[in-house]
Amino acid sequence: MINPETDRVLITGAAGAIGTALRAGLRSHWRRLRLTDIRPVPDLADNEELVVADVTNRPAVEEMMRGVKAVVHLAGMVGSYTLEDLFRVNARGLFDVFESARLAGVERIVFASSNHAFGFYPITEKVSPALPPRPDTTYGVFKVWGETMLQHYFDRYGIRSVSLRIGTFRKEPIDQRSLATWLSPADVAHLVDVSLRHADPGCMVVNGYSNNTRLKTVDPNWATLGYRPKDNAEDHREALRTKGVDVDAPDRGEWEWPEHGGSFPRTPDRPPR
Ligand SMILES: NC(=O)c1ccc[n+]([C@@H]2O[C@H](COP(=O)([O-])OP(=O)(O)OC[C@H]3O[C@@H](n4cnc5c(N)ncnc54)[C@H](O)[C@@H]3O)[C@@H](O)[C@H]2O)c1
Incomplete structure (x- = not known):
């Protein structure tokens, strides 16, 4: 377990x-937060330091790992x-963060993976993290690679980790698909909180969704982790309707996109060079 009172989280x-x-x-309850980004982070609280x-x-990543017990890699x-940027940041950068964490003795890594790690499963199939990945893009492939790195770090070095297969993170649901895939701000914070506090998650992959009525995923790891999401995209259904979204289509079994990954499986994968 990572201790919110005493342990530093990057x-x-x-x-x-x-x-x-x-x-x-x-x-408000994690007392030692170290924040990093390539951009400035505004309005730091007393218990937040910025790199x-x-x-x-x-070298900068190795330096920022000093005194860190857990990393949340977003x-x-x-x-x-x-x-090139995808390779540089999502592959090489991910490697440098995980490897620097290992060298610094970090005990827990929470990784922002994605629903695009399994985006090619049909939306009619309830997917759990126990099924083999089916990434829908090179972006999704690198998310699976991050999860695989963490399996390797667990088996070889005993580093505990939780990979979060995040659905659609927004303040509110934005479209028909996110009635199933929404993850709210409060729920993502709760999910990371329990991923850090859990005594021993091993090497866990978990779906990052809110408590949506139309969930198309199933995840026994929610109970294992103690994740109890409170928000439900359905509460925003009428607001979406007034914006012209056909919110009744899923009731007829009609989804705009036939796979879990939404538009990703159907749009050209290779970004322009
Ligand atoms: N938002 C979603 O719906 C969603 C869904 C699935 C997965 N995720 C994953 O969650 C993570 C966070 O997503 P987000 O929605 O907050 O995205 P975001 O773009 O708002 O935040 C990403 C942050 O990474 C920083 N960054 C980019 N390149 C960097 C570099 N080379 N060095 C340092 N910092 C760099 C950016 O400045 C930015 O602040 C990402 O890894 C994303 O793949 C997000």
Whole structure:
């Protein structure tokens, strides 16, 4: 278990959307937070320290690991990127973060994986983390690679980890798909909190979703971890309807996208060089 009172936790990608939600949810009870991002992080609290650095800057990453007991690795290319940047940050940068953590004696890694690690499963199939990955993009392949690295670090070095296969993280659901895949700000903070506190998660892969009525995933690891999400995308259904979203289509068994990965399996994979 990582102790919220005494142990230092490093959060990479802390200036991003999920990093901002984690800060809001964790900083009242995690007493020693070290934040890092390539961008500045605004409005630091007394128990937050900041290191502005690129995660591919290995000496800087090794330095920021000093005195750290747990790492929450969020930093990465998301959305639009070049293939080179994807390799540099999501593969090389991920390696440098995990390897520097190992060298520094870090005991717990929580990794922002993605639903795109299993995005090619049909949406009609309830997917659990026990099934083999079916990544829908090179982005998803690197998420699986991160999970595989952590399996290796567990088997070889005994480092405990939780990989979070995050669905659609937003303040609110944004479309028909996110009625099933939404992960709310409060729930992501709760999920990271229990991933850090758990006495021994081994090397766990867990789905990162809210308590959505239309979940298309099943996950026994939620109970193992003590993850009890409170938010439900269904509570935003009427708001989505007023925005013109066909929220009744899933009741008819009609999903806009036939696979778990939404649009990803159907859009060109290779980013422009
Ligand atoms: N938002 C989602 O719905 C979602 C879904 C699945 C997985 N994820 C994963 O969660 C993580 C966080 O996502 P987010 O939505 O907060 O994205 P985001 O883009 O808002 O945040 C990512 C952060 O990483 C930082 N970053 C990028 N390259 C960096 C580098 N070379 N060095 C240091 N920092 C760098 C960015 O500055 C940014 O602040 C990502 O790894 C993403 O793949 C997010």
